[in-house]
Amino acid sequence: MSSNKTVLICIGTRPEAIKMAPVYFEFQKAGYNTKLCVTAQHRDLLDQVLQFFKIVPDFDFDLMTPNQSLNILSSRILNGIDALFLREQIDLVLVHGDTTTSSVIALAAFNRKIKIGHIEAGLRTYNRYSPFPEEMNRQLTGRLADYHFAPSEKAKQNLINEGVLEQNILVTGNTVIDALYTADTILNAGYESEMIAELNKNIDFTKKVILVTGHRRENFGLGFESICNALVELSQDDKIEIVFPVHLNPNVQEVVYKRLSNLNNVHLIAPLDYPTFIWLMKQSEIIISDSGGVQEEAPTFGVPVLVTRTVTERQEGVAAGCSVLVGTDQDLIVSKVKGILLNTKETIVKHNPYGDGNASRKIVGYFENRYDRA
Ligand code: UD1
């Protein structure tokens, strides 16, 4: 694809911004007319990342409203992107992963016969309700896409099993590792932030730090209640510090603040800016999380992740012993944490099965090397 073409990178949420930032820079570097469209399905969480990477979107639909339904959000994304497609000449649309932004924009691009590249393609649980709605979003995007950038051989095999032609798939590793290397380099150069200063003031880092995140829809209600019960039980050990940057989703905020406020060694904090979160990950003994991105990042630092889900589309980490599925069962979470704390962190192999930091370069290379693409 010649570099006078216009590439539209589309994102809506925090993790998409983190994982697409390296792709955006790589296309720019290669001389493509590179445009960024944000639906802003997330607002504050998205802007935090864009500010860190110093990226200003070319198009911003500003769609976040509190607790909006998936269908309303979808219809608003369709309206916004179709108007953009009518105004602008776009040669290639790039979407990422499994969000509503990705699947809806892929559908809109297909309807306008614009070529679609899917980054982080081929991850599967084959359980349509877990993760919900992400599993189906990812499958739909996979059906609509022309080019598939799979983070692993396993993801590639899933696509081949579904009938995708091998020539349209490239295994690249996950771009989250490209971003992570950028953040870690900045941290190692002595990055300081008000958030890091605040954490140093409030948390005793000589104790065992457990980092917690959570936002999955299938855990809303009883699942989150049970995770909170496990954290209450763990907090009875005064050699532990629990740090929980709470996702802005009201379904998470409500239960977490109700159940966990006023415990001395449970620190409920606002979402951290990206490098500060990575800094905190590096200080942590264990992570308890349902996050996809966190499962991919933590192996770089040898921090084990207890995944509060019953299935994961990131099975490479489980196979490598970097993460363990614990669901939301209180007793299981508590016993796994205690088991890991009895061992030293050094026993975990620091090998990351999700990538080598060159995924974005490989994606751009795929378009540079073949003239029949887009
Ligand atoms: C979304 C994605 C999920 C991704 C997650 C990453 C879908 C269906 N879900 O889930 O795949 O893993 O982002 O975090 O695409 N909110 C704010 N401020 C923000 C962001 C969210 O207040 O900056 C609140 C709003 O009330 C919003 C709600 O969170 O309506 C839910 O946001 P939404 O993007 O629909 O879903 P997430 O649960 O964040």
Ligand code: UDP
């Ligand atoms: N993250 C962050 N600040 C936080 C929590 C997470 O910057 O307070 C980053 C984290 O490093 C990872 C991404 O956000 O790259 C994960 O986002 P999230 O868990 O919201 O979504 P998922 O990965 O599950 O789609």
